[in-house]
Amino acid sequence: MAEAALTVENLSLDLGPARLVDGVGFSVAPGEVMALVGESGCGKSVTAQAIMRLLPDVIRQSGGRIRLGADDLTALPERAMQTIRGRRLSMIFQEPQAALDPLSTIGAQIAETLRAPLSRVRGEVRRMLEDVGISDPERRIDQHPFELSGGMCQRVMIASALIARPAVLIADEPTTALDVTIQAQILDLLRRLATERRTAVVLITHDMGVVADIADRLAVMYAGRIAETGPTEGIFAAPRHPYTALLLASIPRLSDAPKSLLAVIEGRVPTPAEFGPGCRFASRCPRADAMCRSVTPVLGEVAPGHAIACHHPLGVGEAV
Amino acid sequence: MHTLEISDLKVHFPGRHGAPVRAVDGVSLHVAAGETMGLVGESGCGKTTVANTTVGLLGPSAGSVKVMGTELAGADRRTLRAVRARAQMVFQDPVTSLNPRMTIGDAVGEPLYVRGIASGRALRERVAGLLDEVGLRPEHAGRYPHQFSGGQRQRIVIARALALRPALLVCDEPVSALDVSVRAQILNLLVDLQARHGMSSLFVSHDLAVVRHVCDRVAVMYLGRIAEVAGRDALFASPRHPYTRALLASVPEPDPVVQRAKPRVPLAGEIPSPADPPAGCRFHTRCPMVAEVCRREVPALRAVGESVVACHLA
Ligand SMILES: Nc1ncnc2c1ncn2[C@@H]1O[C@H](COP(=O)(O)OP(=O)(O)OP(=O)(O)O)[C@@H](O)[C@H]1O
Ligand SMILES: Nc1ncnc2c1ncn2[C@@H]1O[C@H](COP(=O)(O)OP(=O)(O)O)[C@@H](O)[C@H]1O
Ligand code: SF4
Ligand SMILES: [Mg+2]
Ligand SMILES: [Mg+2]
Numbered sequence: 001m002a003e004a005a006l007t008v009e010n011l012s013l014d015l016g017p018a019r020l021v022d023g024v025g026f027s028v029a030p031g032e033v034m035a036l037v038g039e040s041g042c043g044k045s046v047t048a049q050a051i052m053r054l055l056p057d058v059i060r061q062s063g064g065r066i067r068l069g070a071d072d073l074t075a076l077p078e079r080a081m082q083t084i085r086g087r088r089l090s091m092i093f094q095e096p097q098a099a100l101d102p103l104s105t106i107g108a109q110i111a112e113t114l115r116a117p118l119s120r121v122r123g124e125v126r127r128m129l130e131d132v133g134i135s136d137p138e139r140r141i142d143q144h145p146f147e148l149s150g151g152m153c154q155r156v157m158i159a160s161a162l163i164a165r166p167a168v169l170i171a172d173e174p175t176t177a178l179d180v181t182i183q184a185q186i187l188d189l190l191r192r193l194a195t196e197r198r199t200a201v202v203l204i205t206h207d208m209g210v211v212a213d214i215a216d217r218l219a220v221m222y223a224g225r226i227a228e229t230g231p232t233e234g235i236f237a238a239p240r241h242p243y244t245a246l247l248l249a250s251i252p253r254l255s256d257a258p259k260s261l262l263a264v265i266e267g268r269v270p271t272p273a274e275f276g277p278g279c280r281f282a283s284r285c286p287r288a289d290a291m292c293r294s295v296t297p298v299l300g301e302v303a304p305g306h307a308i309a310c311h312h313p314l315g316v317g318e319a320v
Numbered sequence: 321m322h323t324l325e326i327s328d329l330k331v332h333f334p335g336r337h338g339a340p341v342r343a344v345d346g347v348s349l350h351v352a353a354g355e356t357m358g359l360v361g362e363s364g365c366g367k368t369t370v371a372n373t374t375v376g377l378l379g380p381s382a383g384s385v386k387v388m389g390t391e392l393a394g395a396d397r398r399t400l401r402a403v404r405a406r407a408q409m410v411f412q413d414p415v416t417s418l419n420p421r422m423t424i425g426d427a428v429g430e431p432l433y434v435r436g437i438a439s440g441r442a443l444r445e446r447v448a449g450l451l452d453e454v455g456l457r458p459e460h461a462g463r464y465p466h467q468f469s470g471g472q473r474q475r476i477v478i479a480r481a482l483a484l485r486p487a488l489l490v491c492d493e494p495v496s497a498l499d500v501s502v503r504a505q506i507l508n509l510l511v512d513l514q515a516r517h518g519m520s521s522l523f524v525s526h527d528l529a530v531v532r533h534v535c536d537r538v539a540v541m542y543l544g545r546i547a548e549v550a551g552r553d554a555l556f557a558s559p560r561h562p563y564t565r566a567l568l569a570s571v572p573e574p575d576p577v578v579q580r581a582k583p584r585v586p587l588a589g590e591i592p593s594p595a596d597p598p599a600g601c602r603f604h605t606r607c608p609m610v611a612e613v614c615r616r617e618v619p620a621l622r623a624v625g626e627s628v629v630a631c632h633l634a
Contacts, residue, residue, distance in 0.1 A: 039499045149590045179362035181587040184570040188586060206500055209572030212579045232576050250504035251574050252533035258552060259511045259533065262504035268469040269499055
């Protein structure tokens with residue numbers, strides 16, 4: 001694999017006494033789409049905010065390192081970070097309308113990423129709008145966000161995030177607020193741009209369908225930790241962590257027998273205040289024993305590039 | 321007699337700039353006894369508006385809605401109240417559908433108490449039975465909603481909706497607000513309740529895989545109208561309307577081998593506004609098959625194969 005564009009090592013984030021994110025690590029290569037997948041509240045967005053160094057005041061990074069190429073961002077002063085955001089490291093969000101400035105034209109907003117007046121970079125902005133599939137870019141460039149649909153606003157966000165050719169794009173649930181037909185357009189666009197521009201993409205989602213569609217690799221998070229990580233095809237074909245396996249079996253598919261019993265994960269996701277010792281999935285795991293409830297499992301490789309954190313992993317093809 | 325019979329239903333809302341929002345604009349469909357009918361389509365196509373009309377929360381602007389033969393359009397309050405006992409609704413967000421200051425036992429028993437059907441010990445027994453039926457512990461009847469998780473709260477909402485043994489259960493996105501890992505619990509419960517009670521159900525969702533999992537027949541809506549209605553297997557195996565086909569092709573399957581082998585037929589463009597719907601076929605601005613007639617004439621619903629389709633070229 002080529003040298004990583006982004007490396008997150010052993011990241012820990014605290015909210016008061018609660019450890020929201022505990023020892024999360026992964027890396028993304030140029031041109032690669034890496035999915036960070038997990039249920040609501042598992043720590044995907046705060047991980048993204050930590051990478052951007054845009055954490056809310058109440059959340060503290062208590063450990064770990066973030067590297068952009070060879071550069072360590074962890075100790076960089078905020079002024080230096082400002083020159084990196086948007087240029088070498090960009091982010092897009094779930095609600096594109098909320099992330100755009102309602103009072104400024106979309107052309108001006110995209111130009112701002114280049115820190116140039118629109119008049120000077122108009123041609124470049126128009127080409128970028130064209131590249132993200134905005135029809136009639138010459139007219140759209142002077143419009144305001146409210147004149148655009150949700151799907152178009154997300155295209156504008158992507159244009160704005162990618163115009164400076166950053167090495168890394170973090171996309172936090174970029175299609176969750178969109179309809180499926182629009183989602184399909186945006187996912188195709190992200191995949192194409194990652195390949196063409198060699199952008200490393202961290203795609204945050206809770207939707208295993210989205211992962212299956214465009215991710216090269218994925219990391220499954222549960223309650224602030226990585227449960228399983230590896231190549232997409234390998235994990236979908238033979239998940240080794242009980243949580244991943246149950247999650248995949250619990251999703252209705254277009255191919256299974258209608259009204260059949262879906263696999264169920266009993267109970268619910270613990271809140272950070274409820275995190276105890278041992279494996280955080282233990283309270284819901286059918287394989288849990290005394291060791292799981294007391295000793296935290298560490299990530300270990302089960303195949304090249306495929307690692308899980310579980311004391312009692314599934315065999316290849318084994319059901320939970 | 322069908323449990324639910326909707327004919328040429330129109331629900332229009334006052335628009336901001338004069339033109340009314342034609343949220344529902346000529347929908348006809350029925351739900352037979354014991355049948356679960358799915359209603360799918362993208363955001364804003366009118367699913368919730370149809371659902372709200374069938375339980376009397378919204379009045380039709382035109383057309384007819386009959387629950388167990390009783391007409392809701394223009395009905396007086398007594399009739400509506402009687403119909404509401406027969407048609408119950410489960411909403412998307414279990415948090416806002418429960419009163420935070422009422423114990424869950426009181427919430428589940430309220431419809432029975434208010435209508436004078438049960439009180440005292442008989443009521444407590446009915447509530448215990450209902451809680452048990454949705455997989456909750458009857459001894460938790462004295463607890464408050466905040467003491468339960470999202471999935472458990474949706475069970476409470478379902479128990480309450482079942483209290484009057486409705487003929488029709490209307491579910492509007494019942495699992496969309498839930499964690500992925502608890503959705504299966506609720507879907508299994510709904511399938512089980514259908515089998516045990518044999519009630520009819522209108523099941524609204526934007527998630528096609530979920531609809532396929534729980535429904536017997538499916539209606540696809542686009543911009544306030546029905547595009548296609550068919551039995552589940554026919555609809556998913558041989559969709560006739562180009563919009564149904566596009567919708568199916570857009571669902572990302574949670575299987576990289578299947579998903580990546582799928583032909584890419586991205587649908588161009590965006591959904592037009594229901595305040596200013598396109599003339600002719602409402603789908604013509606995005607349709608890959610569009611012909612001259614589509615821009616001019618509104619396609620009527622007609623039988624094609626095992627489907628009923630509103631498309632000139634199907
Ligand atoms: N009270 C209202 N006043 C004005 N317009 C409304 C009102 N309720 C709904 N609409 C409009 O009617 C159309 C249909 O809305 P509806 O909520 O039925 O859609 P839906 O299919 O349920 O969408 P979703 O998938 O987003 O829930 C939309 O354009 C919506 O903005
Ligand atoms: N600004 C904040 N203040 C306090 N807690 C927060 C804040 N943002 C996130 N959290 C908490 O951090 C945890 C992880 O949240 P988040 O990263 O948003 O999850 P995800 O994106 O995976 O849904 C949750 O328990 C959440 O409540
Ligand atoms: S470590 Fe134990 S509790 Fe955790 S997932 Fe593995 S078997 Fe289950
Ligand atoms: Mg998030
Ligand atoms: Mg709705």
